[in-house]
Amino acid sequence: MNIFGLIGRYVVLMGKVFSKPEKWRVYRRRIVAEMESLGFNSIGIVALVSVFMGAVLMLQMCINFESPFIPRELMGYATRETMILEFSSTVVALILAGRVGSSIASEIGTMRITEQIDALEIMGVNSASYLILPKVIATVVFFPLLAILSIIVGLVGGYAVTVITGIVIPDVYLTGLKMYFKLFSIVYALIKMVVYAFIITSVSGFYGYYAKGNSLEVGRASTKAVVVSSVLILMFDLIITQISYL
Amino acid sequence: MIRCEHIYKSFDGKTVLEDISAEFMPGEINMIIGRSGSGKTVLLKSIAGLYPVDSGDIFYGDVSFTSLSFAERKNIRRDVGMIFQGGALLDSSTVEENVRFPLDMFTSESAAAKKERVEFCLRRVNLTGAEHLYPAELSGGMIKRVAIARAIVMNPKYLFCDEPNSGLDPVTSNVIDRLIYDITKEYKITTIVNTHDMNSVMEIGEKIVFINGGRKEWEGSSKDILFTDNEALNSFVFASNMAKKVRDAAGGAGM
Ligand SMILES: Nc1ncnc2c1ncn2[C@@H]1O[C@H](COP(=O)(O)OP(=O)(O)OP(=O)(O)O)[C@@H](O)[C@H]1O
Ligand SMILES: [Mg+2]
Numbered sequence: 001m002n003i004f005g006l007i008g009r010y011v012v013l014m015g016k017v018f019s020k021p022e023k024w025r026v027y028r029r030r031i032v033a034e035m036e037s038l039g040f041n042s043i044g045i046v047a048l049v050s051v052f053m054g055a056v057l058m059l060q061m062c063i064n065f066e067s068p069f070i071p072r073e074l075m076g077y078a079t080r081e082t083m084i085l086e087f088s089s090t091v092v093a094l095i096l097a098g099r100v101g102s103s104i105a106s107e108i109g110t111m112r113i114t115e116q117i118d119a120l121e122i123m124g125v126n127s128a129s130y131l132i133l134p135k136v137i138a139t140v141v142f143f144p145l146l147a148i149l150s151i152i153v154g155l156v157g158g159y160a161v162t163v164i165t166g167i168v169i170p171d172v173y174l175t176g177l178k179m180y181f182k183l184f185s186i187v188y189a190l191i192k193m194v195v196y197a198f199i200i201t202s203v204s205g206f207y208g209y210y211a212k213g214n215s216l217e218v219g220r221a222s223t224k225a226v227v228v229s230s231v232l233i234l235m236f237d238l239i240i241t242q243i244s245y246l
Numbered sequence: 247m248i249r250c251e252h253i254y255k256s257f258d259g260k261t262v263l264e265d266i267s268a269e270f271m272p273g274e275i276n277m278i279i280g281r282s283g284s285g286k287t288v289l290l291k292s293i294a295g296l297y298p299v300d301s302g303d304i305f306y307g308d309v310s311f312t313s314l315s316f317a318e319r320k321n322i323r324r325d326v327g328m329i330f331q332g333g334a335l336l337d338s339s340t341v342e343e344n345v346r347f348p349l350d351m352f353t354s355e356s357a358a359a360k361k362e363r364v365e366f367c368l369r370r371v372n373l374t375g376a377e378h379l380y381p382a383e384l385s386g387g388m389i390k391r392v393a394i395a396r397a398i399v400m401n402p403k404y405l406f407c408d409e410p411n412s413g414l415d416p417v418t419s420n421v422i423d424r425l426i427y428d429i430t431k432e433y434k435i436t437t438i439v440n441t442h443d444m445n446s447v448m449e450i451g452e453k454i455v456f457i458n459g460g461r462k463e464w465e466g467s468s469k470d471i472l473f474t475d476n477e478a479l480n481s482f483v484f485a486s487n488m489a490k491k492v493r494d495a496a497g498g499a500g501m
Contacts, residue, residue: 022351022352023350023351023352026350026351110337111336111337114332114334114337115330115331115332115334116334116335116336116337118291118296118328118330118334119328119330119334119335119336121296122294122296122323122326122327122328122406123323123347123348123351123352123400124319124320124323124324124351124352125351
């Protein structure tokens, strides 16, 4: 199928996903469950990755900006801005695309090939909405929280480096963290994360929903979901950044 | 009653169903039989509205299903129960949740009333005690029985079964066949069963439609099926030696 056919199909599916749900009470329960499995259960990996990213960023800043003309406070400042602007949103989103995207695509894809989706349709359930909408809502709400967590843990990682290596005096690092603070950076990161959450969930849901054949195809659908959402994340990073700083 | 008129269906230019017309009466076990790949599943799913047909019409009673909108179809869907080839239970839900699912989705009954209805259906299929198991913990026969319980929980007028006893041992197959038969008679359901199991055909089949290569080759009762001169049907029926013996015994006694 060509790219336009694919986009058309995606748009039609999203139309189905966002049509009026049958029963809010059932959906509410599903949203809570999805928040746990897609959001809450990702806290570990996000924290782990973030603490190392923060630590490495801080080290790199110090090593590469070794100069008497650059105040050491700026190391903390640069680490903070890089974490907020790119790492805690875009890099974390790429990792979530791997973890969450592949699980969504394979879950829904398996439901497709084992006729569970047909079973829902026969009962008169809007299967696209029932399966995908709670995941979209859960991730759109939860992923920004993961971004905030990632920023905090990342900066703690940077602090740990200053304490362990002494490359910068910890207090100087902390002063740097508070320099030129713009709330807009955080808002920008959170907006990006909302967009990324939507991309990951809807694209993975799309590839799972239209899977056909056997388990091999489900595997393929899940790989495609991760690759396509990752590329889209990077594209939208560029687009949103362009728009935000016009 | 369900009636198909001149149904055509193809996938990517490959014709799967060609000019199929048939009528299925309430309170009867209607069977669609045919070899693997002959188009039974596609026909049943077309009748159920899961696949849009290329041309032709499907009537539920007097209502033309093919000309209904998605919203209008929903009302008919409430009256349809279906048992899929692999069971198609929701993997992430327990037996009880699976059976209760249509009630949760489409009724506003109290929790107690729903529980009672679920218990009744599970008792009907002899599965009390399995409420809290997950599909992965069930045997093939149990999965089919849960699927039947789920299919009848809303009191359907129409019941579609896609190879309800594929992959089951002969004894369990009989149990499932009996269950479908009894439920059909009890509630006057219009039941359509896909199968390639001649044993089921002889046990519970009443009206039989034989599909070969996407075309309807033959239609009749399970009594006539042993004595047709349709070649394709004969080679299908008498692939099993058992059927030959049954025919010879019956023929010998009758003539
Ligand atoms: N979704 C689909 N897309 C394309 N071709 C399909 C699809 N579903 C079925 N077919 C084709 O239609 C034909 C009939 O398939 P169908 O599943 O109806 O056979 P069947 O009679 O149910 O066989 P079995 O007894 O093995 O279940 C097959 O050749 C199959 O390849
Ligand atoms: Mg089949």
